[in-house]
Amino acid sequence: MKFIFTLAMKNLARYKRRTVITAIAIALGLMMYVIVDSLLLGIEVESERNLLWYETSSVRIHTKEYWPDRLLYPLEEGIEHPQQVIDILKQEGYTATERTMFKADMILYSDDFGEDGNLSVLVTAIDPDTDNQVFHFEDTLIEGRLLNKGEKEGIVMGSWLAEDIGAKIGYWVTLLTRGNGGFFEAIDVQVVGIVNCPNPNVNRTLIMMDKDSAGTVLGMEGSVTEIDILLPNRADVDTEVIKIQTALDASGLNNLEAQSWREMAKDYLAIAEAKRGGTGIILFLVFIIAAVGISNTMLMAMYERTRELGMMRAMGMKDNHIRLAFIFEAGGIGLLGALAGIVLGALGNIFLVEVGINYGSLLRDMDFGYRVQNIIRGTWSIKSFVIAFVSGIALSMIVSLIPIRRALKMDIPACLRHQ
Numbered sequence: 161m162k163f164i165f166t167l168a169m170k171n172l173a174r175y176k177r178r179t180v181i182t183a184i185a186i187a188l189g190l191m192m193y194v195i196v197d198s199l200l201l202g203i204e205v206e207s208e209r210n211l212l213w214y215e216t217s218s219v220r221i222h223t224k225e226y227w228p229d230r231l232l233y234p235l236e237e238g239i240e241h242p243q244q245v246i247d248i249l250k251q252e253g254y255t256a257t258e259r260t261m262f263k264a265d266m267i268l269y270s271d272d273f274g275e276d277g278n279l280s281v282l283v284t285a286i287d288p289d290t291d292n293q294v295f296h297f298e299d300t301l302i303e304g305r306l307l308n309k310g311e312k313e314g315i316v317m318g319s320w321l322a323e324d325i326g327a328k329i330g331y332w333v334t335l336l337t338r339g340n341g342g343f344f345e346a347i348d349v350q351v352v353g354i355v356n357c358p359n360p361n362v363n364r365t366l367i368m369m370d371k372d373s374a375g376t377v378l379g380m381e382g383s384v385t386e387i388d389i390l391l392p393n394r395a396d397v398d399t400e401v402i403k404i405q406t407a408l409d410a411s412g413l414n415n416l417e418a419q420s421w422r423e424m425a426k427d428y429l430a431i432a433e434a435k436r437g438g439t440g441i442i443l444f445l446v447f448i449i450a451a452v453g454i455s456n457t458m459l460m461a462m463y464e465r466t467r468e469l470g471m472m473r474a475m476g477m478k479d480n481h482i483r484l485a486f487i488f489e490a491g492g493i494g495l496l497g498a499l500a501g502i503v504l505g506a507l508g509n510i511f512l513v514e515v516g517i518n519y520g521s522l523l524r525d526m527d528f529g530y531r532v533q534n535i536i537r538g539t540w541s542i543k544s545f546v547i548a549f550v551s552g553i554a555l556s557m558i559v560s561l562i563p564i565r566r567a568l569k570m571d572i573p574a575c576l577r578h579q
Contacts, residue, residue, distance in 0.1 A: 178464075179493055186497025186556065187504055190548040194505030198512055198538030205539050210359040213296040216421040217388035219401055221245060221256075221408070224417050226385065233261050233282070235340040238383035239416065245387055245408070252407050254391075257290040258384040260371055264337035264347075268325055279325065283315075283335060283367045285374035285384075294390040297355055297368075304329040304353035312373045315349045318366030319356035327351050335367075339378040347377055389418075397421065469564070470573075486564050487557050494556025498549045505548065512538030 212218055222230075226237040239245060242258045249256045266281045288307040292298040297316075298306065307314055317327060327333070328351070335347040349369060356363060371384065391400055397420045404418040472482055516537035 179496070182493050182556075183497035183500060186494060186552050187500035190498060190501030190552050191504040191508060193551075194501070194544050194548050195508045195512065195538070197541060197544040198505075198509050199517075199536060201541050201544075202512065202516075202537045202539040206358070206537060210357070211425055212421055214357050214359040214362045216424045217294050218391035218395070218397060218421055219389040219404060219418050220421075220424060221387040221389070221404070221416055221418050222385060223415050225415075227417065227419070233263050233385065235260070235262060235338075235378060235380065235385065238340070238380060238385050239387060240383045242382070242384045242387055244411075245413065245416065248407055248411050248413075249387075249389065249404070252403065254389050254404070255293050256387050256389045257294045258287050258371060259291070259386050259388060260285040260374055260378070260380060260384045261386065262337055262374070262378065264335040266367070267334040267336060278336075281321075281335075281367050282365060283337070283369060283374070285369050285371040287371050294388050297357065300355040300357040302354055302356045304351070306353050307368060307370050309370065310372055311352075311370045313348065313350050314352035314369065316353040316355060316366070316368040317351050318363040319354050320360070320363040321365060321367070322351065322354050324364075327354075329354070337378070340380050340383075343379070345377055347374075466570070470570070483561075483564050486560055490556045490560035491553055494553040497556070498552030501552055502545055502549055505545070509538050509540065513540065 221239070223237050223239060226234060229237065238260070246256055246258070262283050262285070264281055264283050266279045268277050268279065286307065288309050288311075292306075302319060304316075307316055315333075322328070322331075331351045333349060333351075335349060337345055337347070339345045347369075355366065357366075374380075375382065375384070389404065391397060401418045401420045408414075408416050408418065469482060469486075473479070516535040
């Protein structure tokens, strides 16, 4: 066995050019696999983070009657004593904030023509004192300021929405909506801040105003439609939901229920799952391309050695030993290529993770489901590096069996005559 292994290593050194060329082909294929896998996984990780930070939070509490009609944002199904719930959550060690969501028609104005059309919008009424403890809008402000507690006429708007309607700081709009009970109410508000966050859905639609001011106009009488909760990054969301629900039930608040972000984002997760199947196909195709490159170079290398196989057999070397020697040699080439591929993939991934690829001009005008705005970044995945390393070696060894098997079926004179 030692002789066979030594022979294989000597052949690697003897055919340096072929070894290098074959290893480079393997390295490039594996590098491509690592980079594509990093990008696709990075999109999913960033989308999930942006969903939690700017849309759903980790856990949301609402009344049981609210959830079936959630798409209608029914104000009459609000949480009547939100501060009681907040106090219970604080006792359990949770950070939470109150919000009220309602639909409205936003009436736009221009200096020349007065009323200049309307736009259906979703308004998020927040508690300015606690909202930034759960969500992350504080770091996204690009113009103006954030809301003040009790501010009656101020709104904060998403940057893309502001751009679409030509809104600047000081721009006035009228929100026409139905209050709690069905009455119509018009709210004149002024843009005091513009935010640009990594979540494109939020940038396209966000309008935020003060919760207390909105509650007064809407006749909420202190109630809110939801309470959002922040959980640590590594928390088991499903376990925490059970703990929160248990605390609510123990306090006699049986009309409330806690929902995890996965429940709230079922549509997104369904889309992501479908896309994951598509990305799996992409990765499989990339892997096939890498395998084809490895196969071609290995096949050519082995076929060129047919006469050498014949000579070794003529000198009395057993077929199994010949086969094993060439498998070891192919494995050595695969090892060199796999190591080079991992190094190249890691170097490319450093750029993807730290800098990323800017697709802002494309993502601005289209929605492809993920919550990524401008820059698509990669992420580090030990799994993809392990797959690349093992595959580089395994594919090289497996592919080498084909020409070796064919050559060993030939008789010795035919091998020696092979060109």
